[in-house]
Amino acid sequence: MNTINHHPDKAWLDAYAEGQLYGGKALLLAAHLEFCPVCRHHVAQREQALSERCWHHDTSHQEQDATEAMLADMLSSLPDTPLVAPAPEAPVELQLEHRRxxxxxxxxxxxxxxxxxxxxxxxxxxxxxxxxxxxxxxxxxxxxxxxxxxxxxxxxxxxxxxxxxxxxxxxxxxxxxxxxxxxxxxxxxxxxxxxxxxxxxxxxxxxxxxxxxxxxxxxxxxxxxxx
The missing domain is CATH 2.60.120.10 (Jelly Rolls)
Structure with missing residues (x-):
């Protein structure tokens, strides 16, 4: 199995998890994540920490009631039919002369x-x-x-x-x-x-x-x- 030795800077991984990375950095970093379990784990941990921070953020009772009402409204509008997982994407090949x-x-x-x-x-x-x-x-x-x-x-x-x-x-x-x-x-x-x-x-x-x-x-x- 190929070992990946060169990774994006951790600050870039954190920015990606926060939705703050754009352009070529974001596109190539997203592609790198498909190869690299180490960086995927770092991004997942950062996303988990952000979600926990948002969940435990102090809010007023009025804000909590508004959030719960919004979630209830969203859930009530879901279709009655069961959700079906999307089919996996077929591999896409890049062709160059006789190479794929x-x-x-x-x-x-x-x-x-x-x-x-x-x-x-x-x-x-x-x-x-x-x-x-x-x-x-x-x-x-x-x-x-x-x-x-x-x-x-x-x-x-x-x-x-x-x-x-x-x-x-x-x-x-x-x-x-x-x-x-x-x-x-x-x-x-x-x-x-x-x-x-x-x-x-x-x-x-x-x-x-x-x-x-x-x-x-x-x-x-x-x-x-x-x-």
Missing amino acids: FVLPRVLARQMPHLGSWSRLPGGLHQARLNAQGDDDRFFFIHMDPNTSVPQHTHHGEELTLVLHGGFADDRGEYKMGDFIHLDGRHEHQPFTDADEDCLVISALDKPLQFTSGLARVLNPLSQLFFR
Whole structure:
């Protein structure tokens, strides 16, 4: 079983449980939770603590009576027919040429907004996910075995979730389910080994800044593609 070693910050998990996390952070964190029992447990504990706090919050008799009346009204309006559990969602696969990848449910629901795949130099493929109502830009990126992304830093934040396989950089190794948060303090060059490909989804709030050799000529394209 794959071990997840890279998790969102606990402050983000708390904000997610409180309904205070938005954009790329919320979408990728929700997908990470489908992989990670440790973070699911933390979020569940936080939600339980919040519910207990609300339940034991001191209220006046008038407020209690109003709440009980509202709940009674809601219960009385429920249909007489028994509730039926919804059917489990069928797995949704992302297809790239001859490859198929099963997606977390929260990402599978976004598939109607997926753009077409583009082949990039050096064994890379990229497809943009146009998630609705969001200022972040989302990209699925696939790396063939023995492939590297040009060295780059970040004008803003880069959030990455590994969906299949794994990659490495000078900071460590990342496998399926790992959640990586980088910003302008970080410069790296992700790469795969000869035996494993990798699929990730990344959320960016600003374009990447390529920093090495000929790759710097890609910076104008990065700005253009980000729009």
